[in-house]
Amino acid sequence: MDGNTTLTPASRWLGYAGLLPQIICVALAVSGHEYRFSALAGGFAYAAAIFSFLGGVWWGQAIASGKGGAGAYLVAVAPSLLAVALFLPWSFGWEWPGPALIYLGTLIMVSPLVDRALGIAAKDFMRLRVQLSVGLGVLTILLGFVADAIV
Numbered sequence: 001m002d003g004n005t006t007l008t009p010a011s012r013w014l015g016y017a018g019l020l021p022q023i024i025c026v027a028l029a030v031s032g033h034e035y036r037f038s039a040l041a042g043g044f045a046y047a048a049a050i051f052s053f054l055g056g057v058w059w060g061q062a063i064a065s066g067k068g069g070a071g072a073y074l075v076a077v078a079p080s081l082l083a084v085a086l087f088l089p090w091s092f093g094w095e096w097p098g099p100a101l102i103y104l105g106t107l108i109m110v111s112p113l114v115d116r117a118l119g120i121a122a123k124d125f126m127r128l129r130v131q132l133s134v135g136l137g138v139l140t141i142l143l144g145f146v147a148d149a150i151v
Helices: 009-017 018-031 034-067 070-091 097-112 114-117 121-148
Strands: none
Touching: 009 121, 018 034, 018 121, 034 070, 034 097, 034 114, 034 121, 070 097, 070 114, 097 114, 097 121, 114 121
16 A cells, blocks of 8 residues: 555455455355346346446545536436446346446446546545456356356
């Protein structure tokens, strides 16, 4: 940790611990456990909640920085809307959850590009964001491929 960090050790550890629910969902899905479909649904719900949370982070950063134009707020509401849109196929009984998990994981993986474009986040926060987003994104995409194999 460098001397200019804005992150506490607790924020880092709890950030990494946030990957555990998705790790558990992947483990249950690949194990053939009787709860594997529940693991797929839980993994989708968790990834969607985190993706929506990221929109809230962008909204808060835009307000706190005073750099919040209409574009920043529009981008901030997009994750929640996209997460709901990705849930609709399951709601209508269409092909789900594999494609939705893959799309959602990809969106999470590329979400730090939004932070970079907004130019508001601190550098140490961005390092952690990239690590966590790549981790959750990869786990969610993996869950999507597992879903395609078992559903």
